[in-house]
Amino acid sequence: MKTILSYIRPKVPIMSVQLFIKFLGTVLELLLPWMLSTILDDFVPAGETSKIYLWGIMMIVCAALALASNVIANKMATSISKDITLRLRQDLFTKVTQLSASQEDFFTTPSLISRLTTDTYNVHQMIDRMQRLGIRAPILLLGGITITMFLEPVLTMVLVATLPLLACVVWFVSHYGIQLYTQAQAALDQLIRKAQESMTGIRVIQALSKVDYERNQFDTANRQVVVRERRASLLMNITNPVMNLLLNTGLTFVVIVGAFRVNQGITEPGTIIAFLSYFTIILNALMMVSRLFVMYSKGAASGRRIAQVLTAPAEMLQEKQLACDLTANPHIEFDHVSFSYTKVQETVSDIHFSLNQGETLGIIGPTGSGKSTILSLLLRFYDPDQGTIKINGQNLKAYSPDQLHQKFGVVFQNDFLYNDSIGENIRFGRPISQEEIEFASRIAQAGFIWEREDGFASEVASRGSNLSGGQKQRVLLARAMAGHPEILLLDDSSSALDYKTDADLRRALGTHFAHTTKIIISQRVSSIQNADKILVLENGSMVGYGTHDQLMDSCKSYQEIAQIQMGAVE
Secondary structure, eight states: OHHHHHHHGGGHHHHHHHHHHHHHHHHHHHHHHHHHHHIIIIIHHHTOHHHHHHHHHHHHHHHHHHHHHHHHHHHHHHHHHHHHHHHHHHHHHHHHHHSOHHHHHHHOHHHHHHIIIIIHHHHHHHHHHHHHHTTHHHHHHHHHHHHHHHHOHHHHHHHHTTHHHHHHHHHHHHHHHHHHHHHHHHHHHHHHHHHHHHHHTHHHHHHTTOHHHHHHHHHHHHHHHHHHHHHHHHHHTTHHHHHHHHHHHHHHHHHHHHHHHHHTTSSOHHHHHHHHHHHHHHHHHHHHHHHHHHHHHHHHHHHHHHHHHHTOOOOSOOOOOOOOOGGGSOSEEEEEEEEOSSSSSOSEEEEEEEEOTTOEEEEEOSTTSSHHHHHHHHTTSSOOSEEEEEETTEEGGGSOHHHHHTTEEEEOTTOOOOSEEHHHHHHTTSOOOHHHHHHHHHHTTOTHHHHSTTGGGOEEOGGGTTSOHHHHHHHHHHHHHHTOOSEEEEESTTTTSOHHHHHHHHHHHHHHSTTSEEEEEOSOHHHHTTSSEEEEEETTEEEEEEOHHHHHHHOHHHHHHHHHHHSSOO
């Protein structure tokens, strides 16, 4: 909660004004039963009509002022909580975009989405309700008890006797409620994950007739959320019936004791009426307190989940850059690099190669051999467990994230397009001119764009669902090349292209991006056979490294791939 408090602290001055207005309105509400008691006990028996009218008008004025104060204070509370939640959600989103890949793996995408949406909403509700009821409920409760103490001390003690029991119930419920709501939010994370997976793979699910299976899987996750929410709600709902039982028991004793005291002439009837009014106010105040604890339990559980992300330490720290002769070093160098996602079994082991400016490295190997992991390490999504990676002679750790990532143009294996025009998907929020977009599109062999009626203004559906696989890959290639990157990383980015288009793309890259260092991951030997160096991976280890001709002579794994794809060993 300390993290959430840091967002509340700047709003303390305006919150103080809001709470003061709420305080005045609540005090005016508390005066109304006392004024009614005075009218009934002092002015009505004496027949003082003028004073009855005067005090009646005063009651109306107090009620109107109380109403206005509460309306103003509530509007201020809404505005304050909205501003706090806006900043909190913005900072949380920014932090999520800065998390390292391993931290994202730890939190998981569904959980981060849940924290950005449901958890920030719960915190918003907590802050809003605390402002609305946090001052009103205690004042009504304590003020009502104080005034009734002056009106009728004996009856007040009957009421006060129930408060310790009520306090124990509230503490027990709020203490365990936070734990249960935390578990409920964790179940919601799993539900979002399942929904995300099902929505993404809906066509595959339908094609394989697995709709019923996925429905059952979703139902299991959904029931888990319901069970945990019900458990938390049942615990929180204990407060209302227990409070009603204790308070109504106290009210019964108050009526009995009050009847005896009125019968004996010790207490005036107007005092009893006022006391019952205050008792109702105290009852409502306690109901507000119970609702406050429900909102607090939810908000505190969500606040802790948000704080876990906001306080996550920066893992990809920048080291001091060393002075070096950049022209004397390879452009890219992997120096005996090993890495494991699980820290149990190595994903890639002892990877070593170097590339000069403008050279091309092709990477080939079976699925799961660690090809994409090499690109993730070069982009510093992860730090290697052993060895070093250098660009221009500098360790990757010496570059800030912006310095490093501005060097790259990347097409990932499972990349995305968003719902906007083709031109904006290529520009991707960068200061890139229309001429540069068109130039990159020609290199990417994306001639289909000019054939469309709206050209680059043509709308792309979410995830590019209205484009074919080859069209999507060519738009993504244009996006990667439009910024004229220093290093171009292509992860199986031509798998959906026909052989002629793939060959035209490679020729265009060689002509127009001759000074760009390129790393190309491919399953096709034809896509990388003209590369300056080819790296062959198997089970995360290097089993071959050299030119196409060298590997055809020395690497059995490469020979087998070439023979299968090209028909015969050259």
